[in-house]
Amino acid sequence: MAEVRFNKIRKEYGSTVIVDDIDIVFPDGSLTVLVGPSGCGKSTSLRMLAGLEEISGGEITIDGRVVNGLEPKDRDVAMVFQNYALYPHLTVLENIAFPLRATKTGKQDALRRAQEVADSLGLGALTSRKPKDLSGGQQQRVAIGRAIIREPAVFLFDEPLSNLDAKLRVETRFELMQIQRRLGITAVYVTHDQEEAMTMSDRMVVMKDGRVAQSGQPEEIYARPNSVFVATFVGSPKMNIIAGAIAGGEFRSSMGSRVALGAHVGQESVILGVRPDDLLLTPNPAGLARVALVELLGPRAIVHLDAGGDRLTSVVDADRLSDLSTGIAVDLAVRPGAAHFFDPDTEDRIELS
Amino acid sequence: MIRRLSPWSVARALLLGVAALTVTLPLLWVALASFKSPAQLNDPGLVIFNPNLANWARVLEAGILESAGRSAMVAAVTVAISVVAGSMGAYAISAYKAGGSATRFGILAAQVLPPAVLVFPFLTMAYALRLDTTYVPVIFAHLSFVLPVITWFLIGFFDAVPRSLEEQARVDGFSRFAAFRLVVLPQVLPGIGAAAIFGFTLSWNDMFYGLILAPTQETILPVAIAAFNTFRGVELGAMSAAIIIAVVPVVIASFFIQRRLVQGISGGAVKF
Numbered sequence: 283m284a285e286v287r288f289n290k291i292r293k294e295y296g297s298t299v300i301v302d303d304i305d306i307v308f309p310d311g312s313l314t315v316l317v318g319p320s321g322c323g324k325s326t327s328l329r330m331l332a333g334l335e336e337i338s339g340g341e342i343t344i345d346g347r348v349v350n351g352l353e354p355k356d357r358d359v360a361m362v363f364q365n366y367a368l369y370p371h372l373t374v375l376e377n378i379a380f381p382l383r384a385t386k387t388g389k390q391d392a393l394r395r396a397q398e399v400a401d402s403l404g405l406g407a408l409t410s411r412k413p414k415d416l417s418g419g420q421q422q423r424v425a426i427g428r429a430i431i432r433e434p435a436v437f438l439f440d441e442p443l444s445n446l447d448a449k450l451r452v453e454t455r456f457e458l459m460q461i462q463r464r465l466g467i468t469a470v471y472v473t474h475d476q477e478e479a480m481t482m483s484d485r486m487v488v489m490k491d492g493r494v495a496q497s498g499q500p501e502e503i504y505a506r507p508n509s510v511f512v513a514t515f516v517g518s519p520k521m522n523i524i525a526g527a528i529a530g531g532e533f534r535s536s537m538g539s540r541v542a543l544g545a546h547v548g549q550e551s552v553i554l555g556v557r558p559d560d561l562l563l564t565p566n567p568a569g570l571a572r573v574a575l576v577e578l579l580g581p582r583a584i585v586h587l588d589a590g591g592d593r594l595t596s597v598v599d600a601d602r603l604s605d606l607s608t609g610i611a612v613d614l615a616v617r618p619g620a621a622h623f624f625d626p627d628t629e630d631r632i633e634l635s
Numbered sequence: 636m637i638r639r640l641s642p643w644s645v646a647r648a649l650l651l652g653v654a655a656l657t658v659t660l661p662l663l664w665v666a667l668a669s670f671k672s673p674a675q676l677n678d679p680g681l682v683i684f685n686p687n688l689a690n691w692a693r694v695l696e697a698g699i700l701e702s703a704g705r706s707a708m709v710a711a712v713t714v715a716i717s718v719v720a721g722s723m724g725a726y727a728i729s730a731y732k733a734g735g736s737a738t739r740f741g742i743l744a745a746q747v748l749p750p751a752v753l754v755f756p757f758l759t760m761a762y763a764l765r766l767d768t769t770y771v772p773v774i775f776a777h778l779s780f781v782l783p784v785i786t787w788f789l790i791g792f793f794d795a796v797p798r799s800l801e802e803q804a805r806v807d808g809f810s811r812f813a814a815f816r817l818v819v820l821p822q823v824l825p826g827i828g829a830a831a832i833f834g835f836t837l838s839w840n841d842m843f844y845g846l847i848l849a850p851t852q853e854t855i856l857p858v859a860i861a862a863f864n865t866f867r868g869v870e871l872g873a874m875s876a877a878i879i880i881a882v883v884p885v886v887i888a889s890f891f892i893q894r895r896l897v898q899g900i901s902g903g904a905v906k907f
């Protein structure tokens with residue numbers, strides 16, 4: 283159990299800045315997800331916390347102790363790598379027991395505890411197999427077992443689910459969350475998948491170009507993204523972003539489309555952001571937007587729209603599709619109170635009443 | 636069903652056949668010669684004859700097995716040192732790019748020097764350190780080519796080991812060296828076995844350093860073989876028997892490591 287802090291953490295390779303003076307607090311017992319596109323510095327940050335990369339500047343503390351100069355073995359962390367990094371020459375049981383070899387645990391005791399961990403992860407029948415004889419999902423569990431056996435101060439996960447197929451990923455995601463909650467160990471989880479970040483995290487840190495773009499609870503970030511980048515990165519399908527002006531309760535895109543907003547003050551130049559769920563469609567032969575393509579996802583459907591050059595998406599209930607076949611003209615409106623506005627120059631969030 | 640032979644496969648079989656004959660015919664001839672009497676040796680084409688063991692008795696009496704034992708000892712010590720130092724060096728070069736990209740091949744640069752360049756410095760040092768009656772100078776001389784070759788040989792094997800294995804072990808609570816020893820090294824054991832046998836044959840076959848640096852009365856095997864070239868002429872029969880003693884272990888060893896040998900020499904490009 284420990285709180286982890288990044289104080290002005292920096293990483294440079296030569297003159298290239300990978301991580302640019304970031305401050306993050308990982309509360310004790312929480313699961314914090316670092317999420318961002320590739321190259322944003324999230325994995326480097328995790329590796330600095332693990333001790334596998336040198337820190338160019340700033341301080342990392344675990345439970346109040348500065349760990350900058352410590353070897354990974356002295357940091358009391360456990361890590362699950364993307365490729366699981368199971369030891370090919372050891373059996374499942376030996377793999378799980380391996381971290382105990384570094385402590386003063388007796389061999390019999392270590393194997394007994396490894397067996398308990400294996401049983402708790404549903405690996406009890408596979409303990410004498412070698413990693414190469416396991417499926418991807420089973421290998422993943424062995425890696426998790428090896429991480430939890432020592433009950434470290436901090437868990438580190440580096441894209442642990444990205445090598446699994448979609449169905450298994452969702453199941454394992456749920457299991458991982460349960461294990462973390464049950465043990466109450468502070469966890470730092472890196473992923474490029476915003477959906478994984480949204481569903482798993484207590485706290486979410488969105489990174490871009492080596493900096494923290496926004497951090498907070500996932501629902502808070504989803505509801506109030508502080509920049510165009512965060513707005514489009516978080517949420518699926520992506521938020522619609524349109525540049526234009528507001529006049530007479532209507533948003534007028536510079537590309538020619540119109541979106542009804544309800545009462546809003548006029549604004550010369552602004553970026554409008556609308557989540558696809560909040561973009562309402564009304565069939566109207568005189569409408570300026572046209573349905574270009576419909577993707578049915580079961581009870582819901584994604585409607586792709588061609589709105590005078592702006593390509594927009596809307597998510598609607600499937601039973602409305604009879605009105606919305608391809609080629610139909612529609613009027614656009616934003617669900618009241620659901621519009622997001624951004625400054626066209628800085629792309630930062632602005633509040634308009 | 637008759638397999639159709641393409642011109643390529645015929646050409647390939649011919650080439651391989653010629654190569655195999657070039658290598659095996661002299662060996663066969665030497666094997667036959669070791670069973671011939673001096674009179675029979677005058678007829679090189681003689682294949683069917685009454686074999687006798689006089690040459691074998693002669694070489695055993697001349698102490699060929701003792702020489703072989705000394706050669707084996709020199710080779711074993713050379714290989715033991717080379718495998719320990721070479722595996723660590725090879726991992727440093729493979730995983731940490733130690734010495735930059737030039738080291739990977741530059742490590743073999745010393746091989747282009749003729750042995751004569753090194754042998755006199757070694758001899759001078761051996762005298763200065765009063766080691767000239769021991770095998771230490773031969774072992775050091777052999778290290779000068781066995782260690783780089785073994786290191787170079789192992790780099791490709793270490794390239795195939797994911798870096799995350801070492802990192803995982805370090806996070807799991809081990810020092811860098813313990814991670815190397817407990818996790819990385821076991822992944823390349825087949826390569827180390829092949830490298831050891833390869834290095835052993837290099838040392839076993841060397842005559843030049845042994846001739847100059849080994850103690851005069853206690854010859855190593857290649858020197859003992861050459862000693863049958865006496866001032867009364869070449870003792871062809873005895874020399875043949877000694878050559879067979881020297882060659883058989885190498886042939887057997889190469890048979891066991893042939894696949895790893897190709898892999899090591901091709902820098903790990905062959906998947907296993």
